[in-house]
């Protein structure tokens with residue numbers, strides 16, 4: 001456990017010193033600021049647009065962080081051969097994978113938190129300057145605490161995407177891993193359609209295949225509660241817990257598979 | 269006999285080469301070797317001989333096709349053994365965003381050193397490899413030779429009993445080579461087992477108790493340098509009188525040449541002087557000098573490398 005912690009701390013340090021990360025987070029924070037201007041242009045529109053765009057920005061920027069840093073941390077070690085000296089230390093390969101993953105999730109948590117704070121600041125500022133009459137037209141207050149459930153599920157989804165990126169990077173090249181991860185991300189959002197496949201075709205083989213894919217591929221749509229939160233529909237704690245549980249189980253399976261592959265791999 | 273520090277037994281590694289129809293390519297073929305505790309062993313061979321492959325198998329960076337590798341009596345990859353070894357990879361590379369000191373503190377931590385102990389250790393080691401002044405600089409800005417020195421320092425972070433160095437001199441300037449040679453000598457004097465690969469024979473000659481010579485994946489010779497280097501390869505006979513044509517008639521074509529009006533004939537090991545000299549006398553040649561040709565390590569190495577099959 002001590003070893004995993006040390007690897008995680010190192011992975012965290014390594015990633016927060018990455019220029020790509022700075023750039024992405026800076027971009028996100030600027031974007032949040034720009035949302036305020038957009039809000040001004042669409043005056044009369046309510047605060048929903050800003051919440052919606054802000055959450056979307058957090059998700060997209062987080063996705064890029066998860067994919068690029070997620071892939072980089074293991075495959076860069078392999079590609080640049082730093083793994084040779086690292087693995088000659090008294091660590092086991094599974095500790096390396098788990099430590100890296102923990103470090104990445106920590107990186108993500110910090111970044112999602114930074115973006116969330118930026119979003120809340122923008123919303124808080126709006127709430128501060130707008131008149132009471134105008135605010136009365138909002139379904140929910142600007143700096144709505146209920147947004148936390150959306151932000152939290154974005155984070156869980158990103159942790160899952162990171163596990164996917166890590167999984168691919170244990171056996172394929174960084175660029176292929178990126179393509180595969182983005183691919184799976186997109187597929188993951190339309191996964192639910194596979195379930196209703198039988199209403200579209202009547203080949204039973206195709207239906208079984210679709211069913212199998214439905215269960216194997218990650219289902220990412222449930223993590224997206226932006227619309228509900230923005231429109232003031234309640235997202236129950238039970239739903240958040242269930243979805244988190246699904247994410248955690250999927251992450252565990254991916255990490256297990258990553259460890260299995262990584263432990264058998266030749267670093268030549 | 270006590271357990272050897274390093275033991276290879278029939279170690280074999282096939283790499284799959286070719287994309288569409290992968291075929292196995294034997295990079296290492298049935299290598300068996302023991303290194304006693306406290307011994308400094310030079311693992312010599314030309315490019316592609318299988319030195320790096322052997323070291324990677326010992327570190328379990330790759331898995332053997334057949335055979336076993338043991339360090340301190342434990343199978344390669346054993347965490348307990350790794351606690352007591354150090355490894356310098358070939359052309360080492362680390363993390364761009366860390367300084368040399370941070371790297372050593374991180375690696376020290378993996379050996380459960382406390383941060384303070386690791387920092388102290390880092391300072392000592394970085395001074396020892398001549399990087400004291402650059403220790404806070406990010407590794408991104410290190411030159412190849414500086415990275416090589418960091419590589420040596422990180423291999424010693426845990427005060428290892430067994431040290432594996434893959435081409436420790438590569439990328440170093442003359443001063444660096446001398447320092448590294450001195451360092452290896454010290455490691456040996458401190459009673460550590462050192463296993464280092466090289467194709468620089470003079471380094472091995474000055475440092476090693478024993479060498480193992482590899483060529484094309486096979487171990488072709490092991491032994492004390494003195495025993496290997498001074499093996500008699502043949503003789504050189506200088507004669508006066510006789511003619512080059514006469515020598516050709518005896519079968520010395522290439523082997524005979526004229527130098528300053530005398531004939532110099534190179535005899536191989538299959539042409540012992542006892543047998544050849546009477547024949548020369550019959551040609552009317554008088555022996556002026558007969559010198560055995562001792563093989564230098566370099567010659568030995570080159571010969572073995574060009575004809576690995578002849579060694580068996």
Ligand SMILES: Nc1ncnc2c1ncn2[C@@H]1O[C@H](COP(=O)(O)OP(=O)(O)OP(=O)(O)O)[C@@H](O)[C@H]1O
Nearest residue numbers: 268283285295313314315316317318319320321322
């Ligand atoms: N990843 C790989 N895939 C296929 N063949 C490989 C791979 N790595 C090494 N080889 C082959 O294995 C053989 C041994 O390589 P190795 O790197 O062990 O040699 P070496 O003795 O360390 O050489 P050098 O002095 O150049 O470092 C070579 O013929 C090489 O081509």
Ligand SMILES: [Mg+2]
Nearest residue numbers: 319320321358
């Ligand atoms: Mg090599």
